[in-house]
Amino acid sequence: xxxxxxxxxxxxxxxxxxxKEVEDGGADRLHLDIMDGVFVPNITFGPMIVEAIDKMTxxxxxxxxxxxxxxxxxxxxxxxxxxxxxxxIESKSKPRLIMQKIRDRKLKIGVSLNPDTPIxxxxxxxxxxxxxxxxxxxxxxxxxxxxxxxLPKLKKLKEIKEKGNLNFEIEIDGGINKETAPIVAxxxxxxxxxxxxxxxxxxxxxxxxxxNLC
Ligand code: DX5
Ligand code: ZN
Numbered sequence: 001x002x003x004x005x006x007x008x009x010x011x012x013x014x015x016x017x018x019x020k021e022v023e024d025g026g027a028d029r030l031h032l033d034i035m036d037g038v039f040v041p042n043i044t045f046g047p048m049i050v051e052a053i054d055k056m057t058x059x060x061x062x063x064x065x066x067x068x069x070x071x072x073x074x075x076x077x078x079x080x081x082x083x084x085x086x087x088x089i090e091s092k093s094k095p096r097l098i099m100q101k102i103r104d105r106k107l108k109i110g111v112s113l114n115p116d117t118p119i120x121x122x123x124x125x126x127x128x129x130x131x132x133x134x135x136x137x138x139x140x141x142x143x144x145x146x147x148x149x150x151l152p153k154l155k156k157l158k159e160i161k162e163k164g165n166l167n168f169e170i171e172i173d174g175g176i177n178k179e180t181a182p183i184v185a186x187x188x189x190x191x192x193x194x195x196x197x198x199x200x201x202x203x204x205x206x207x208x209x210x211x212n213l214c
Contacts, residue, residue, distance in 0.1 A: 002190040003210045004029040004062060004171070005203075007053070008044060009142040009194035016056045022197065025204035026211060029060040031173070031192045032082070033142075039068040039091060040140035047073070047080040054081030062086060062110065062131075064173070064192075066139050071098050078105040086110030086133050089121050099128055112173070114138060115150050119157055129168045132157060133192075136184075137174030142194035146175030151183070158187040178209065185213040 005027050010018040019030065032050055037043040054061060063082035067073060071093035077085055085102045089095060089111055102109045111122060112133035134154055137144040157170055171190035181191055191210055200206050
């Protein structure tokens with residue numbers, strides 16, 4: 001199991017140390033929640049901060065773009081050092097154009113689904129996707145409660161992947177902690193976790209426990 005701590009829940013007054021702690025603690029990637037205040041009711045940070053983060057760590061950076069028009073910003077996040085770019089299928093940009101742009105930049109293509117969005121919205125693109133990020137909360141804020149209603153979708157996605165011999169990774173995002181991680185573990189490759197990791201004292205122990213799930 002891979003673990004991608006979401007720095008949205010970190011202490012930004014000491015971001016460098018926070019990142020170092022999860023990197024030393026065994027994190028596999030770093031999850032960067034980018035919110036525009038339009039697609040979601042919250043604003044976080046943009047490419048400038050991603051560029052600074054890229055200088056703080058060797059971890060693979062995944063930019064989770066909760067933006068209404070992600071197409072406009074792919075180059076900016078690519079220039080800033082993002083290695084996987086995840087856009088929402090519910091955004092208003094054309095998926096094919098976004099995917100082409102991400103491919104042109106030689107980065108990994110990630111697509112995210114809100115809790116109420118069905119998998120079939122991805123069918124036209126599924127063979128070209130490197131990573132599918134299933135939201136288990138409505139995006140916008142960290143520390144929300146995991147929504148069990150997404151479980152059938154997660155199971156179905158794993159089935160589609162296996163039956164179709166497809167290569168995309170399955171990642172889950174929202175409300176992952178010691179109770180919910182074991183429930184989703186059989187169906188996912190990567191766990192995103194914000195509050196559970198960053199609001200705890202022993203990040204290393206938490207990351208280790210999450211990684212040991214399978
Ligand atoms: C939600 C974000 C998530 C989330 C993770 O909009 O995409 O990455 O903040 O934080 P937790 O694990 O606290 O739900
Ligand atoms: Zn996220």
